[in-house]
Amino acid sequence: MYPAGGGSASAPPPPAESTGVGAKAKQDEESGGKPVMVVLVGPPGSGKSTFAEAVLAGSAAGRPWVRVCQDTIGNNKAGTKIQCLKAAADALKEGESVFIDRCNMDREQRTDFVKLGSTLHADVHAISLELPAKVCISRAVSRTGHEGNLQGGKAALVVNRMLQKKETPLLTEGFTRIMFCNDDSDIKKAVDLYSSLGSSDSLPSGVFGQKSKGPVQVGIMKFLKKADSSSVEKSSDPKLTLSERKPEHQDAVSKEENVEAGDCSIEVKEELNEKAENRKQAKGSGSYDIGSHTLAFPSISTADFQFDLDRASDIIVESAADFLRKYNNLRLVLVDLSKKSRILSLVKDKAAKKRIDSSRFFTFVGDITQLLSKGGLQCNVIANAANWRLKPGGGGVNAAIFNAGGEALQHATKKCADTLRPGSSVVVSVPSTSPLHQQEGVTHVIHVLGPNMNPMRPDYLKNDYTKGCKILREAYNSLFENFASTVQSYMRKQNNDSVADKAAASVITPSDSKMKREGSHESERMKKHKSFQPILTSKKQHEGPGSNALNRSGTSLGSSDAPNQATEAGNKNSGAVAGKSWGSWAQALYELAMHPDKYKNSDSILEISDEFVVLKDLYPKAKKHVLVISRMNGLDSLADVKKEHLPLLRKMHSAGVKWAQKFLEEDASLVFRLGYHSVPSMRQLHLHIISQDFNSASLKNKKHWNSFTTSFFRDSVDVIVEIEQHGSTTTSSDDKVLAMELRCHRCRSAHPNIPKLKSHIANCKSPFPSYLLQKNRLLSSSTEHMDCT
DNA sequence: GTTCTAGAAC
DNA sequence: GTTCTAGAAC
CATH class of the missing domain: 3.40.220 (Leucine Aminopeptidase, subunit E; domain 1)
Known part of the structure; x- marks a missing residue:
């Protein structure tokens, strides 16, 4: 019998009597209990020490635990892996269970511990602390005050490099059990589970929990502080272990994705309990x-x-x-x-x-x-x-x-x-x-x-x-x-x-997102019956007198070619399709698309055709950022796009390519990406053509950044292929993507805030991720002409 | 989409 | 005290 693995330890086994620890453990071994070696995996700041301390402090079920920590094992000198192996061996021989508290980020670092554990007949587990890089960095950085050998940004660099080098622990390495902890609740469950592990209990084999993909879990910090505030201070030694300082870690090359390599092949096993776990x-x-x-x-x-x-x-x-x-x-x-x-x-x-x-x-x-x-x-x-x-x-x-x-x-x-x-x-x-x-x-x-x-x-x-x-x-x-x-x-x-x-929310389909919006804005729609915000008013202010700023000249729309003119007043706040809710501020592009003639003298309008308008983005998020706005009424966003719109999509794409090439003639150092926002803020389908420098004062927050550098941004080429094959697009992005931690779009390194991200991208010379280098997703002066027609 | 601002983080 | 984020209002 064992407590429920992966879940809460609802039924802790009966406490064992308190005899001498070593003797007791030997006795346990005889009665079937095995010592456990838990290899903790995570960068500095991920909470390894806190985890081990929490189990040591909370263990009430009779299993003797020892924490082998490379940071502290060397008596104020940097500890070594050999010292840790020896200490672990000593403990296991005594029948004590062990936490290996060092980073153990790659397979090589873990191998000797796994071998040792198996040799000494221990169950060898891995617990991978999958905290967002941001959390680890902020913790690691904040500790440098104590230690001094890693200063602020440098600590961030080290954590980032370690994360990039990280190899996910695998069953094939020899672990009998692997647990991934992504947030405070996972960690709490794991701490509870190990705390309640009696000396003769064992945990089911297999892989439990999932690798984190989501945004920063703010709650993690709270839990870690709460779990044992004294041990955080005491045990979260700022010093990085020797292995972490090894040059090969420092040399880690930024890769396409900061995700772990490896396979997670799960052996088919017959034990009922494991099945229940997996289920x-x-x-x-x-x-x-x-x-x-x-x-x-x-x-x-x-x-x-x-x-x-x-x-x-x-x-x-x-x-x-x-x-x-x-x-x-x-x-x-x-x-x-x-x-x-x-x-x-x-x-x-x-x-x-x-x-x-x-x-x-x-x-x-x-x-x-x-x-x-x-x-x-x-x-x-x-x-x-x-x-x-x-x-x-x-x-x-x-x-x-x-x-x-x-x-x-x-x-x-x-x-x-x-x-x-x-x-x-x-x-x-x-x-x-x-x-x-x-x-x-x-x-x-x-x-x-x-x-x-x-x-x-x-x-x-x-x-x-x-x-x-x-x-x-x-x-x-x-x-x-x-x-x-x-x-x-x-x-x-x-x-x-x-x-x-x-x-x-986990897989937002076009219609899902529509439903969501409709639901949540129902009441908002009712109250938003204010007058239409003039298009690009702030532009007018910025440009000063005499400019050709775009603004709405009075209330009469004048033009008679707008098919929905009669109903437009009623649609202003809700959009033309299915009563979707658009705030008045979100209608500027729609207004422009319906009546481009009114704005044709503006410097911001680069081109007007029957099917689209090309506009300089008023708040460009990069040196060059323009929009190709469809003029088709009723086509509010990607979610509305169907097969019949393919010719339009291709024309918009070609127009985007044409303008990107014009800009490239002026500045050959630029690189462009063409794409749509999954769930745009502004009504009326519009294609972004944006240079990848992201050098702009208008790029101010996480949402801005993530909307151009995550899966929220759908490359035009991919959208076209998807519509061709499938008839509609799937927008898998949602608010979670926009709230994700800030990562460089080139080297994928994580950064704690926008200013730091910006100073990084100003100098980052890493190649673009290979995903972007494929299928002409990026357009540079060396790209051959691409066309989707 | 932006602006404003309270309050969290540093 | 200053910087930065995030949520509300528009």
């Missing part, structure tokens, strides 16, 4: 139902269709990486039956190299039709490597899935489609009568057909890998997009059941 995790103690956001898929075309594994693994990793960037809260799991699966290990390695977030994309060994019952992994959506007839049989995954799905799945599939062409996929809703639904909670199967390199099968490509790779990419794109839209409609359904459901 709990899957059911989502967090903010959303992970199961419904997880797609389990087999490798397409690599089995029967004999597609080259190396090429296939490249495509899987690239497609998954693209997908994860696009959708914030969705999770992908590549599944194969065999532990020795070559495709799994290839994908695992490549994903690690690409530093893909292993909590959102990982490999899993198990039967895709029994993930929940046998593996404890809940995936509501699974993919099938189907055949072109969409028929059962043929062996492999296809046979297994149709088998598990029963006749109900066959019927449901037949209703959706008769055949499938290579590179495409089809979503089938699994009837509730299907065993797959009932036993495994699978709500959707997405049948995918990949390219075939097997001469014995239809559509044989004769080793033409140019074609083959293209088709395989299409297949995965189609699969992933279908998965995203499946989740969206699921969330929409949930939403209808419960509008307040927080889950809705």
Whole structure:
């Protein structure tokens, strides 16, 4: 028996009698209790010492704990790893459980401890403190007063570098249990759990908790202070350990993403308890139902269709990486039956190299039709490597899935489609009568057909890998997009059941965000019936007399070409579509788009056509920042864009490219990005063309920054592709993205506030993340002409 | 979208 | 005391 892992320790085991600690522990060992070695993982300031102290102070269940801290082990000198290993060995031999309190940021740093623990028959756990960089930095910086060898900004630099170098602890390193703590509640639960661990208890194996992706958790500071204020002072020694100062850490190169590398492959285990744990995790103690956001898929075309594994693994990793960037809260799991699966290990390695977030994309060994019952992994959506007839049989995954799905799945599939062409996929809703639904909670199967390199099968490509790779990419794109839209409609359904459901916020679809806005602004709309704010009034003030400032000349709109003129007065505050609420201040672009002639003499207007207006942004967030504003009435934002708007989108894109190129002629050092805000503040679809210097006094706050440097900013090229393939866009961003910590758009380093961020970006010469270097997302003087037409 | 400002953080 | 953020008002 053991306390509930990952959750609260509701039923602490009975306290043991207080005999001599060593003797008692030996006795425990005889009765089945094992000492535990907990390797704490986290940068300076992440709260490792506080964590260990809190357990030491709070442990009432009889398990003897020792904290081995490299900061303090050296008696005022820098401690060494050897000293820590020795102290840990001594404690374990005595039957005491140990916290390894040093940063342990990469695998190499942890290996010796894992080995030691296993040799001495201890359970070896890792607890990864996944605090936002900002919190760690502010704590580390504030400590420098005590120590002095790391001053303010330098401490921030070290924390950043360590975070960039960080490798997520993996079960494959030899840990039996890994816990990720993202916020105060996670930490409190973990502290409670370990505090209540009796001397003969053990904790279930596996991975618990998720890697943090969200914004800074302010509450963490409060908890840490509260947990043990004296120990914070006492134990949060400012000194960095030797290992942290090692030059290789200092040399860490900024990478595309500051996420951990590695795989999170979870072994399929039979223990009921572990399954319960995983299920709990899957059911989502967090903010959303992970199961419904997880797609389990087999490798397409690599089995029967004999597609080259190396090429296939490249495509899987690239497609998954693209997908994860696009959708914030969705999770992908590549599944194969065999532990020795070559495709799994290839994908695992490549994903690690690409530093893909292993909590959102990982490999899993198990039967895709029994993930929940046998593996404890809940995936509501699974993919099938189907055949072109969409028929059962043929062996492999296809046979297994149709088998598990029963006749109900066959019927449901037949209703959706008769055949499938290579590179495409089809979503089938699994009837509730299907065993797959009932036993495994699978709500959707997405049948995918990949390219075939097997001469014995239809559509044989004769080793033409140019074609083959293209088709395989299409297949995965189609699969992933279908998965995203499946989740969206699921969330929409949930939403209808419960509008307040927080889950809705996790994946905001166009209609979700609309609903949200409508709901929350309903009353606001009623009170906002003030007169229309003149367009760009402040511009007029700034420009002074005689300027061509844009402003609204009186109340009469004059023009008769505006289709909605009759209703415009009524729509001023609500927008033209579906009663969406726009504040009066948010209508300036709409006004301009409807009546550009009124403003045609303004310096701010660069171009007017029948379909768009190009305007210098009045509050540019960079040296060059212009907007291409659609003139189509009713097209308020990305959420309204449909396939029929593609020609317009392409024209707007071309106009944006044209202006970017003009600016590049004037200043070849600029780099431009073209894109839309997921959920814009201003009514009327507008494309931003913005130089990536972000050198502007108008860029003032976190929202400004994050709206141009996170997934909130949707590259025009991606929007166009998405509409082409999917018919509408998915805006996966929400307020959380805008509230995220401030990270450099080039090197991804974190910064505590806007002024510090600004001084960093003024000098940062790191290359742009590789994501931006692909597909002409960035436009520079060396970019060849790009066009989406 | 910006401006203003209280109060938190430094 | 000064800097900075975040929320409300517009």
